[in-house]
Amino acid sequence: MPSSPDFRLDGYDAVNDRVAEQFWQHIDIEATELTVLAEHHTDDQRHSYYVLHNGAVTWGIPGEPQLVALHLQRDVKARTFRFQHEQLPLVPMAQSWLIARGCPKDAIALRPDTGTDPADEATRVLEDRLTSDGDHFALVTSCTSDDDPDRMQITVLLAAIDENAPLRFRVLLEEVDTEHGTHTLREGGFATYEQATAWWQAHWSGDDVPLPTAQTATRRSAPSAMPGLPAPPVPRTGPTR
Structure with missing residues (x-):
């Protein structure tokens, strides 16, 4: 079944206050409304890639995209993270955005029970x-x-x-x-x-x-x-x- 996201950030802090504030505003504040459609994590734990559905958008501005492509980047030695994200309308566009940032194409396919x-x-x-x-x-x-x-x-x-x-x-x-x-x-x-x-x-x-x-x-x-x-x-x- 679709699941809520585990961002694998236990023990990590944002690299600075600005990143912390942006992550809260764009991702964490609506984390309970986010459903993981696809995800991939590199073996060294430095990168995580997600295609997320944001159920909260349904109650917002009519017509807004409901998908979020999220790329988490971790410094495993410093125990800090930064991120990039984009709000996109179609799953292939979200997958494409993540592939352009290093995610293997065959690793970010939708889960079989999703969509x-x-x-x-x-x-x-x-x-x-x-x-x-x-x-x-x-x-x-x-x-x-x-x-x-x-x-x-x-x-x-x-x-x-x-x-x-x-x-x-x-x-x-x-x-x-x-x-x-x-x-x-x-x-x-x-x-x-x-x-x-x-x-x-x-x-x-x-x-x-x-x-x-x-x-x-x-x-x-x-x-x-x-x-x-x-x-x-x-x-x-x-x-x-």
Whole structure:
């Protein structure tokens, strides 16, 4: 069964007061709401990697990502630690973020009793690409909607770092089938930001608009938002209060 995190920090102190305060604000204060979806620890105990689900987000700002990628770094001689973390919308993006920080890909797979299964081969292929490929895209915005248990979905807007990349803007759409315990993930490609956000707004208005085919592989998305690009409005169908 999914479990609460053991950060393996007994006997360790934060490397300084600033790190201690940030760890409390971003991780420890909501530790009882965090569920471990995947974790890996190096044999020398210097590094721990976690994919966590934060149940507290459901009660926060509508649409916020519910996953946390956490990388703990320990100085085993000094008995101190520091950390990096990122709030991300999709499991492959969290795995990718951790892999970029030294976690082996085959060590951070989800636990067998956790989450939903890919519904088809297209989902598996796209998730593998998101997990494995280079940092060619940046996260612009995302929306996680879990207010309707029969229509749980996550939308993600990415932008290529290379402004001359074909179909520079990508939308990822994950839809969860809670009845069968599966999910699908699809990718759409757009030449302009305006086209991408027009699809986004139509989709969240309830229109049945298909995603245009993305012919170029989506790469792993960097965590920071692209400067100068406003995020599309968050739909009002956000998580349940």
